[in-house]
Amino acid sequence: MQRRDFVKAIVAASMSAKAMLGQQTSAPVAPSTPPPTPTAPGPVPWMRGLTEVKPLPMTPLVPDAVAQTNAHFFNDQQRATLRRLSEILLPPLKSYPGATDAGTPEFLDFLIGISPADRQQMYQSGLDRLNAEAKQRFGIPFASVNASQADQLIRPWLKTWMTDHPPTEPYAHFINVAHSDIRTATINSQAWSEAAKTEGQRASDQGLYWFPVDPDIHRENLTPATCRPAPHKRHS
């Protein structure tokens, strides 16, 4: 259970317990008393004792520590190309894991698979072109190119660029954005974080995470904006 949910459960438990204590008294009932809170079908209130419980001595495990991502978005050829591209662009360096050690190709399969169509298309056509160029230049799929062959295919497209302004030519855009994504997915992995700790480096991936603040209870029911009817709730 997330810490926040846990806190909520405790708050709910404490309110519920108070409400039930109220019911057990024999004091006169005021005419305005609200209907009784539903109780558990047994003698013990459902949430009794939760406010006293001590946190478990556990550090929640992130699934990547023990499990593999089931990749299913890219086709076999695209996946093999992305895997080789990841190996080439970010190999293991010093004691740090390479992109494939960090599960980056599989993570990107997941991430791109749930991304908007234009990003999916940019990746798919980029990987297809990289593979086609390998076949054209060297007669082998990109998944089989050696480091020198890969360099000839990739380096001409690498550009310097500033935040939010990657190259606009579609293939250069793919090469440079994929490079950035592969680095981010790897450097933000648990494997990288562990390596940094081993090296005595301060973890650079720590950040202040904001939970949803009083999330809108109707949020899940929101229809796409353009489908919503015109308003009828006018006052004048």
Place this chain on the structure above:
Amino acid sequence: MAEEKVDVLIIGSGHSGGMAAKVLTEKGISCLMLNAGPVADVHKDTEMKPAYALPFRGFKQPGQLPHVFQSNEFNANTWVDEKEVPYTYDPQHPYNWVRVRLFGGRSLFWSRQSFRLSDYEFKGKSHDGFGDDWPISLADVAQYYSRVEAIFRVRGRAEGLPQYPDGNFVVDDSPWPTSMQRFITAGKQLGVPVCKARSSMGVDGLASSVNLLLPDAFATGKLRAIPNVVVRELSVDKNTGLVNEAHFVDRLSRREMSVKARVVVLAAGTLESTRLLLNSKLANSSGVMGHYLMDQVYGPGIVCSVPEARDGKATPELIGGYALIPRFRNIDTKAKNFIRGYALNVHSNIGPMDPRNFATYGEDLQKKLDSYHGSGFGTSIMAEVLARYENHVSIDKNVTDAWSIPVLNIQTKYTDNEFNMSRDAVDTSIAMAEAAGFEVLSKNYDPNPPGYSIHELGTCRMGDNPKTSVLNKWNQSHDIKNLFVVDASSFVSAGWQNPTMTIVTLAMRASEYLAEQMRQGNV
């Protein structure tokens, strides 16, 4: 049912609403503040986490917040979700509307750059013939700026430049690192002044409505506040024409409610205040409401390296810190292909370099990152966007938000004046960096989409003529004398300056005027 009529209803809790509340309550006037979002509690609502423990490994959730370039997976829940509060635009000309509805608004998150406008902004038309002058000058607002600067504890240094007016500063007499000195020297050769940056120190590192303004207002006992209520519409008394009621909806339950007020102060942020007035069909006898939307160009700039700081030789004496190049074009000379001007933020960083500054990968990239570590130096633009009638917002009747409130359609685009200015800023930066002996690694000429700066300005501009402006020089509606709009929608021109100090200054000035008018029984 409550039949209370509040003295002043303030809609919005950011810097402008916070200042209105502080001024009015300190003068003994009771205020009720409505805010569309919840109160954030950093202790309850945040936690330090590693990126790998987040659902998307630090990437933004795909499809979320497509127009909030500033968002990431850590802070995504602080921004307004445009699925919840949409807006529409021409797909060829997108607009980045970046919003925060937490109590305190965007004052919770800002870069603290603290500038006065000069008369090159207040009286721009008199200087170059374009647009309109404001109905006020720097002399009219200087004393208010001084008081605001004292509250915000603005750190800076007097420079004596008319386009970069000096203020009431916590004096910054820190020495320049030598890399910055070289850049200053290069600027002198090119006629470009490099000055000390100016920013709000605030208190305990924060310079927000929630710690500098609202605590004083609450301390008077005269301010009450309701979070989580979204104002749908204002209505007027049919006999007097005065605004007298706000209709709002509970953000969570969707319960519809109303509250009566003697005076309404709108401080919901430029475009939300305008949206509310347009939806209410009020205060627009001029027909200019929604027009003259401005912001500032962000995005263009350069990244360089200071060669002497490479390979482990970076020291705080050589690298680090900030400087500011205030507008220098079209002051004494005339630029060839644009009017007005831009400023440049200058920054130097002893930390790691962004790998995107090197067109290489793998081990070679790592060697570059190691070698260049601590040698970073860069500039980034803040450029004036001209006030044009055709850049405007209107109500899109076909689309509503999560509370069935009609949304804004935003029509705005940059023109050659902004693009030419951007090009000049980057070319000037490169010339200065090369003259200083720096290696230019990357550059960008393309502006971010309009809105990115989070400095939306105008759409209820002030002026002396009720036929061509929405507000008078006191931020008071020409049409409805008990309606004030104290956020940046009153701006007549944008300038290059972060508008926060001017917003808060004008909110202070307007609120003191309002209090006096109430005392005299005029409002």
